[in-house]
Amino acid sequence: xxxxxxxxGLTLGSIYALIALGYTMVYGVxxxxxxxxxEIFMIGAYIGLWALTAIPAFASFxxxxxxxxxxxVLLFSGLLAVSVExxxxxPLRQAPRLSPLISAIGVSIVLQNLIMLFVSNQSMPLPEFKxxxxxxxxxxxxxxxxxxxxxxxxxxxxxxxxxxxxxxxxAMRATAHSxxxxxxxxxxxxxxxAMVFFIGGALGGIAGMLNGMYYGSIKYNMGFFPGIxxxxxxxxxxxxxxxxxxLGGFLLGLIETFSAGYISSQNKDVITFCVLILMLxxxxxxxxxxxxTEKV
Amino acid sequence: xxxxxxxxxLGLILIAGCAKQDKNVIKVALAGPLTGxxxxxxxxxxxxxxxxxxxxxxxxxxxxxxxxxxxFDDRADPKEAVSVxxxxxxxxxxxxxxGHLNSGCSIPASQIYxxxxxxxxxxxxxxxxxxxxxxxxxxxxxxxxxxxxxxxxNYVIDKLKIKNVSIIxxxxxxxxxxxxxxxxxxxxxxxxxxxxxxINTGDKDFKALLTKIKTxxxxxxxxxxxxxxxxxxxxxxxxxxxxxxxxSDDGSSSPEYIKIAGSASEGNYVSMIGIPPxxxxxxxAFLDTFASKYPGTDLQPYDTYTYETSKILIDAIVKTNMDxxxxxxxxxxxxxxxxxxxxxxxxxxxxxxKSISIYKAKNGKFEYCE
Amino acid sequence: xxxxxxxxxxxxxxxIVLPLIMxxxxxxxxxxxxxxxxxxxxxxxxxxITIGYTGLLDLGxxAFYAIGAYIGIILSAKxxxxxxxxxxxxxxxxxxxxxxxxxxxxxxxxxxxIVTLAFGEITRLLLNNLDFLTNGPKGLPxxxxxxxxISIFSFTLRNDIHFYYLIVFFLALAIxxxxxxxxxxxGRAFVAIREDETAAELSGINVSNTKLLAFVISGMFGSLxxxxxAHWIGFISPxxxxxxxxxxxxxxxxxxxxxxxxxxxxxxxxxxxxxEFLRPVLGSGFIDYRMLIFGLLLVVVIIFRxxxxxxxxxxxxxxxxxxxxx
Numbered sequence: 001x002x003x004x005x006x007x008x009g010l011t012l013g014s015i016y017a018l019i020a021l022g023y024t025m026v027y028g029v030x031x032x033x034x035x036x037x038x039e040i041f042m043i044g045a046y047i048g049l050w051a052l053t054a055i056p057a058f059a060s061f062x063x064x065x066x067x068x069x070x071x072x073v074l075l076f077s078g079l080l081a082v083s084v085e086x087x088x089x090x091p092l093r094q095a096p097r098l099s100p101l102i103s104a105i106g107v108s109i110v111l112q113n114l115i116m117l118f119v120s121n122q123s124m125p126l127p128e129f130k131x132x133x134x135x136x137x138x139x140x141x142x143x144x145x146x147x148x149x150x151x152x153x154x155x156x157x158x159x160x161x162x163x164x165x166x167x168x169x170x171a172m173r174a175t176a177h178s179x180x181x182x183x184x185x186x187x188x189x190x191x192x193x194a195m196v197f198f199i200g201g202a203l204g205g206i207a208g209m210l211n212g213m214y215y216g217s218i219k220y221n222m223g224f225f226p227g228i229x230x231x232x233x234x235x236x237x238x239x240x241x242x243x244x245x246x247l248g249g250f251l252l253g254l255i256e257t258f259s260a261g262y263i264s265s266q267n268k269d270v271i272t273f274c275v276l277i278l279m280l281x282x283x284x285x286x287x288x289x290x291x292x293t294e295k296v
Numbered sequence: 297x298x299x300x301x302x303x304x305x306l307g308l309i310l311i312a313g314c315a316k317q318d319k320n321v322i323k324v325a326l327a328g329p330l331t332g333x334x335x336x337x338x339x340x341x342x343x344x345x346x347x348x349x350x351x352x353x354x355x356x357x358x359x360x361x362x363x364x365x366x367x368f369d370d371r372a373d374p375k376e377a378v379s380v381x382x383x384x385x386x387x388x389x390x391x392x393x394x395g396h397l398n399s400g401c402s403i404p405a406s407q408i409y410x411x412x413x414x415x416x417x418x419x420x421x422x423x424x425x426x427x428x429x430x431x432x433x434x435x436x437x438x439x440x441x442x443x444x445x446x447x448x449x450n451y452v453i454d455k456l457k458i459k460n461v462s463i464i465x466x467x468x469x470x471x472x473x474x475x476x477x478x479x480x481x482x483x484x485x486x487x488x489x490x491x492x493x494x495i496n497t498g499d500k501d502f503k504a505l506l507t508k509i510k511t512x513x514x515x516x517x518x519x520x521x522x523x524x525x526x527x528x529x530x531x532x533x534x535x536x537x538x539x540x541x542x543x544s545d546d547g548s549s550s551p552e553y554i555k556i557a558g559s560a561s562e563g564n565y566v567s568m569i570g571i572p573p574x575x576x577x578x579x580x581a582f583l584d585t586f587a588s589k590y591p592g593t594d595l596q597p598y599d600t601y602t603y604e605t606s607k608i609l610i611d612a613i614v615k616t617n618m619d620x621x622x623x624x625x626x627x628x629x630x631x632x633x634x635x636x637x638x639x640x641x642x643x644x645x646x647x648x649x650k651s652i653s654i655y656k657a658k659n660g661k662f663e664y665c666e
Numbered sequence: 667x668x669x670x671x672x673x674x675x676x677x678x679x680x681x682i683v684l685p686l687i688m689x690x691x692x693x694x695x696x697x698x699x700x701x702x703x704x705x706x707x708x709x710x711x712x713x714x715i716t717i718g719y720t721g722l723l724d725l726g727x728x729a730f731y732a733i734g735a736y737i738g739i740i741l742s743a744k745x746x747x748x749x750x751x752x753x754x755x756x757x758x759x760x761x762x763x764x765x766x767x768x769x770x771x772x773x774x775x776x777x778x779x780i781v782t783l784a785f786g787e788i789t790r791l792l793l794n795n796l797d798f799l800t801n802g803p804k805g806l807p808x809x810x811x812x813x814x815x816i817s818i819f820s821f822t823l824r825n826d827i828h829f830y831y832l833i834v835f836f837l838a839l840a841i842x843x844x845x846x847x848x849x850x851x852x853g854r855a856f857v858a859i860r861e862d863e864t865a866a867e868l869s870g871i872n873v874s875n876t877k878l879l880a881f882v883i884s885g886m887f888g889s890l891x892x893x894x895x896a897h898w899i900g901f902i903s904p905x906x907x908x909x910x911x912x913x914x915x916x917x918x919x920x921x922x923x924x925x926x927x928x929x930x931x932x933x934x935x936x937x938x939x940x941x942e943f944l945r946p947v948l949g950s951g952f953i954d955y956r957m958l959i960f961g962l963l964l965v966v967v968i969i970f971r972x973x974x975x976x977x978x979x980x981x982x983x984x985x986x987x988x989x990x991x992x
Contacts, residue, residue, distance in 0.1 A: 001511050004536070008503040033776045091969045098723045098775050102920055103968045105725075105913060109961030117954060121333055123524045125555040133537070140537045215500045216531055217524065217556045224909070225498065228787070231780065260504035266467055266494035268504075270791045273784040280777050281769045331954050371953070375906055378899060379942065382698035382826065400805075404901040411825075428809050467794055469804045469903070494795065 004139035005261045006254070011145045011214070013253020014152035018207035019230030020237070020245035021159065022081075022200030028240035029176045029196045031097075035104035036084055037204055038227020039111035044077040044205025045212035045222065046115060049126055073209045074202040081201020082194050090190075116220040123217045148210050155203065156246050162199075163242060172196060176240070225269070229256070232276040238289025247288060321364045322618060324349065324609055325384050326602070327395035327405065328420075329372035337397060340596025341419065342367050345394055347585055348606035357614050365606075366390065370401045377401030381408040390414065391620055392609045394602060399423030400469055406434045415623045417609055419601035422546075422569065423473055427644040433624050435645040437605045437636070438598075439569045439652060441470070444545060445477025445520075447652040448567045451666065452516060452543060453485055460490050462514040462540070464505070464529065466521030467494040474545045475520030490514050497525060503532050510538045522547035526566075527556025534560040541565065546597065554660055561657040565665075570636065571651050572664055573600045579635040604634045674928075681834055689827050697826045699942040701898065704833035705891050706938045710918050710930035711840045712887020717916070718925035718978070719853060720880040721860030722771070723779040725912055726786025730759050730885040732793060732907035734892025736800060739902055743811040748897055752890065759889025760882045767881040772874060786912050793904040805903030813900045829898040836894060840887055844927055847883070856880050857925075857980065910957075914938075917960050921967050923974025932976050 019041055026034040051069045088107045092099045131142040163169035174182040175192040183189050211226065212218045229252060237248025255275060260268040279286065326345045328338035342365075349365040352358075368384060370377040377396055384390055385408060392415040396402045402421040409416045410431045417435040418426065424440045452458045461482060465475035472494065479489055490512040493505055506529070509517065517533070517540045519526050526548040533540065542564040549566040557564075573579045573595060582603055586595065611632060616622040632639045639649050655662040688696045709731060716724045737755045742748070770781045793800045801808050816823045816832070823829055847853045855876045858866040867873045896902050914937065922933020941956050967974065 001507055004507045004510075005504060008501070008507060012501055031776075033780065088965050088969070095968075095972060096721075098721070098779070099968050099972060101723065101776050101779060102916070103965050105916070106961045106964030106968065109913070109957055109964070113955075113958035113961060117958060121335070123527075123552065123556060125552075125558075128558040131535075133535070135537075140535065142535060211500070215528060216558065217527065219524075221498065222500070228783070232784075235780075257501075257504040261508045264493075265502075265505040265508075266496065266795050267791065269496060269499075270788050270795070273788045273791075276784045277770065277781050277788075280773055280781055284773060284777060369953075373905075374901070374903060379695070379698060379702075383695040386692055386694040386696075388692060400903060400905070403805075404899065407900060423804075425804070425809050467803050472803055496791070 001261070003137050005257050007136075007139055007141050007145065008261075009254035009257035010250060011148055011253070012257060013233075013250035014149050015207050015211050015214070015249075016226065016230045016233045016252050017156065017246045017249025018152050018203050018210070019226060020233040020249045021156065021242060022204040023231050023234040024237075024239055024242060024245040025196050025200045027234070028242075029172070029193055030089075030100075032089070032100045033104065033231070034089075034197075034200070035101060035227075036088075036107040036111060037081075037200065038223035038230070039108050040077050040081050040084075040201045040204045040223075041208040041211070041226060041230075042218075042220065042223035043080060043111060043115065044073050044208030045218040046119060046208075047076045047205065048073045048209035048212055049124060049218060052127055070206060070209065073205045077205020077208070078198040078202035081197045081204070084201075085194065085197040112220055112223070119220070121220060123219045125217050126212050128216065129213055144214060148214060151210070152207075155206070156242075159199065159203070160242055168195065228276075229272055232272060232279075235276060235279055235284075235286055238286025241286070241288050244286055244288035248286065251287075320361050321389060322358065322361055322613060323364050323366050323387065323390045324606065324613070325366050325368060325387075325390045325393045325395070326606075327368040327370050327377070327380050327384065327393055327401075328397045330367065330369040332371045332373070334372055334397070337420075337596050337598055338369070338372075340599045341395070341397065341602040343586070343590055343593075344599045344602035345606040347582070347589065348603050348610065351585075352607075352610045357610075361618075363610060363613075368395075370396050370398075370405075372398050372401065374398075374400045374404055377405045378408065381405035385409065385412040385414060391613050391618070392417065392623060394419060394605045394609060396421060397598065398470075399426055399473075402426050403429070406431055409433055413621060413624070415609070415612070415627065417605045417627070419605040420598040423469055427646050431645075432628075435627055435641050435647075437608065437639060437647050438601055439650045440646065441473045441545075442477040443650050444567055444569060444652055445474045445479075446481035448518065448543060448545070448654075449478045449481035449485070451567075451654055452518070453482070455666070456516065456541070458516045458541075460487065460512075460514050461516045461518055462491045462493075462509045462512055463489050463518045463520070464493050464495060464502075464509075465519070466497050466525055468497060468521065470547060471519075471521035471545075473520070475518065478518050478520065495521075495525060497521070499525075500528060501532075502529050503536060506533050506536050506538055510536060514540050516541045516543055518542075519544040519548065521545075523550040523553040524556065527553045527561070530557040530564055531560040543567075549597065549655060549662060551662075554657055554662075557657075561660075564657050566655050566657075566662065568597070568653050568655060569651075570601065571653055575664070576600070576635055576637075578637075582635055600635060604636050604639070607634050608632050608639060670928075685827055685830050694826060696943070697830055699939065701826055701830045701833050702942075703934060703939045704830065704837050705895050706915070706918065706934040707931045708833070708837050708840050708887060708891040708894075709915055710922070710934045711837070711844050711927060712884045712891070713915050713919055714925065714927065714930040715844060715847065715856070715880050715884035715887070717919055718923075718930070719848065719856035719860065720877060721775070722877065722881065723775055723916070724782045724884075725779050725909070725916065726782035726784070726789070727884075727888055727915055728907045728909075728912040729782075729786040729789035730763060730888030731892040731895075731911075732789055732902075732904070733762055734759050734889025735896040735902045735907075736793065736806065736892075737889070738893035738896035739806040739813060740799070742814045742897065743807050745814060747814065748816040748893075751893055755889045755893040756886045759892075760886045763882045763885030764878065767878050767885075771877045771881060783909065783912075786907075786909055790904050790907050790909075793907070800904070803903060803905070805901060807901070813897060816897055826898075829894075833894060833898075836890065840890070841927055841931075848927070852876070852879070860925075914960075917964050919974075921960075921963055921974060923976040923978060925980070926974065926976055926978035929974045929976035929978065933974070936975075 022037045051072045088103045089100050131144045133142045171187045175189045179189045233248035233252040234245045237244025259271040328341045330338045345365045349363045352363050368380040370380045397420045399421040410433050415433050422441045465471045526544045530542050544566050546568045549568045554561045612623045612626050616626050654665045685697050713727050716722050734755045741751045855871045918933030918937045923929025
């Protein structure tokens with residue numbers, strides 16, 4: 001049972017980790033909680049469903065169909081995140097700190113209701129995905145779980161390489177450090193912010209798509225809980241820190257699974273939210289986070 | 297801004313209380329979820345009451361007056377239901393209510409109707425508590441959760457010869473209520489259940505719980521809740537190699553269940569209140585009217601019940617000669633011969649015509665078992 | 667200023683007279699809606715102390731409303747009179763608020779928002795899961811229990827209109843308390859903290875205690891509204907206290923005008939009232955679009971009119987000055 005729960009937790013955790021990256025990157029650069037990120041996650045799943053059903057060849061899950069679907073999800077959810085930023089956050093760059101958060105809540109309501117009103121207010125099933133099951137020490141694991149785990153790890157490593165090794169990544173880190181100084185160094189901080197939103201949104205959208213494939217059904221309100229939990233994961237690992245988001249994601253997936261399996265399934269979210277509050281109270285910088293003093 | 301507001305307030309006083317009324321109309325209200333997550337069922341109820349009203353008007357039972365169905369949307373939300381109930385009692389021409397669908401809505405709303413002596417007959421609210429409030433104006437045409445929960449338990453014990461079960465419920469009044477009744481009957485007749493757990497609606501990952509349940513090796517898992525979670529549970533159990541049979545209630549008996557669970561739905565059971573419309577001999581006329589009026593529309597689970605309920609209410613209004621104060625007393629002693637058979641009510645207002653049927657998912661469809 | 671007084675007087679007269687007209691024309695539904703508006707207005711006036719005066723974003727305010735409502739029904743079912751329950755509810759609500767606030771208020775704004783959100787969800791989940799206390803999803807009162815009716819001397823409140831006047835009474839009380847607070851030394855300390863915490867600290871304000879005080883007082887408004895609501899409707903279940911309800915309150919405040927009492931009430935009126943009064947006219951289908959419109963409104967207001975529709979005078983000035991200095 002322990003190993004089975006471990007597998008369950010890691011699969012859940014890889015999805016949380018992918019969403020958490022979006023929160024953490026935006027926070028790192030803008031010091032703002034992008035509340036609408038969970039809706040990008042949700043819309044990513046809908047774009048995935050649309051791509052899978054619009055082009056019949058994709059539904060059979062061939063490798064090329066798959067890759068194209070993922071590229072479509074990546075592109076659209078990235079662009080959506082960027083346009084949200086341009087419309088709803090950018091005008092508020094000089095406003096009091098809570099304004100962008102309130103604006104983000106507004107965007108979140110709008111996106112959720114758009115899907116509910118104009119797509120469907122019911123659960124929508126995704127085409128069934130043929131998997132093979134393997135047994136490891138009496139625990140069951142299927143190809144989809146392995147795929148989700150490996151795929152998200154690969155994406156995260158890629159992102160990490162991008163941030164630490166490329167020129168863009170360097171510019172991004174500089175922007176996070178100080179907008180004005182990096183601008184003086186010839187970095188266009190506006191386009192850096194757009195890039196951060198694009199990458200975060202794209203990863204969130206892919207997480208939504210993976211989530212939809214894994215559970216087989218999607219709904220307009222599917223973003224809320226994973227969103228809050230992914231945010232918890234980001235805080236747990238140290239918000240603003242990319243490696244921290246990955247660590248926090250897996251950790252939270254495990255915490256949630258083990259509390260449901262060993263303590264109480266109906267109270268598992270209570271436990272998750274308590275972890276969030278306790279972490280913020282006792283170590284707001286998270287496990288891997290560095291100390292950020294509040295800007296006066 | 298303040299100038300504008302002053303004007304606005306004065307305007308409000310002026311327009312308050314302007315309503316025009318047509319004296320030759322007898323209104324019957326339908327309250328149910330016409331929008332929101334379970335709108336499909338509410339829309340079905342609306343069609344059913346409209347058919348019943350049209351038939352009554354064509355037969356001319358009221359001579360110079362006409363029946364009219366007025367439709368109210370409670371969005372399956374208790375707060376909205378209370379608003380709607382206040383809207384209904386504001387209209388003196390409404391003689392009775394058919395509805396609501398959700399027990400969570402019917403219970404608070406029924407208290408408001410009681411204050412104004414309006415009769416409410418529900419075709420779909422199955423929570424036993426509704427008729428146990430000691431209100432004289434509440435009647436129910438469908439069977440309750442405790443009947444359904446224990447009927448399921450009896451079927452599991454007698455027909456499926458199951459010896460040990462685990463129970464999951466969705467922490468809603470409906471799901472938890474049914475699960476409690478299943479548990480009580482099962483433990484009364486057999487043995488303690490292996491486990492009894494709640495899940496949160498809207499959650500997607502139940503693998504942690506199912507992994508735990510797998511270690512108990514249950515033959516059957518009973519789920520009290522609705523189709524979306526039932527689908528996910530069945531699917532994830534198969535993925536974990538948990539080979540127990542699943543059994544659930546009428547909230548899960550939607551074709552959507554099979555879409556969500558996919559091949560994992562095969563061989564799982566649901567119970568449903570009442571007898572399937574196709575098996576009711578007297579329901580044929582209604583089914584034909586429905587099919588010709590709304591071609592291509594599927595019958596929703598509560599359509600026949602709503603039709604029957606509307607007929608009972610209309611009959612009561614006619615028989616009491618449109619005297620609101622006598623309708624409740626009349627219904628307490630009624631013996632109505634309709635498409636569901638003979639309906640009469642016990643002291644609480646519950647129907648004595650109780651029937652439950654069991655279905656099994658086979659080849660992507662629900663098949664009638666009993 | 668003159669128009670403001672006229673507006674207040676007309677609003678007051680309307681609040682007293684309007685329901686009488688509705689009662690006379692048997693429009694009970696409208697009275698019910700007005701009562702709900704009153705409840706929302708009390709909540710908004712309370713939340714305004716946290717968000718508007720002190721600048722702490724609270725996304726879980728409904729938790730305290732829920733606590734008040736549950737205390738109301740649980741104690742009432744035990745046979746305790748409404749007038750005793752009110753102080754008990756204020757005390758317990760305030761205590762919970764204190765216990766939450768004491769450790770988390772030193773967090774910075776957006777973290778605090780998330781913590782309150784988490785607390786709101788914890789409360790809702792626990793109300794749903796602690797069946798022995800709250801009867802879980804089935805709600806209170808249990809079968810066989812009754813809510814004690816409220817009586818004033820020998821008069822018992824029975825109809826919506828009676829409760830309406832009770833709510834108006836408490837709303838008036840809430841407004842007076844909030845108004846006095848705003849113009850007191852303490853109220854100025856709240857605003858100082860909102861504008862610049864460090865500067866406030868340097869001017870000798872004990873920032874953490876002052877914040878905590880604002881947080882606790884505002885929570886008490888929430889439990890007051892909850893207790894009244896529970897006695898009025900007589901049935902509560904956890905599903906009435908979701909996250910979106912808390913967000914709904916924040917929308918009201920932002921759109922009405924953060925930091926202004928009349929703005930808070932106007933916000934409640936626009937968001938909770940107008941859709942209800944339009945419902946008989948436009949049909950219920952349009953209610954679906956309500957949240958979509960509010961979401962859009964929220965974004966538009968925060969970008970183009972951050973002071974809200976009815977801004978507080980002080981805040982309006984500050985926002986203008988900020989613009990000039992930047």
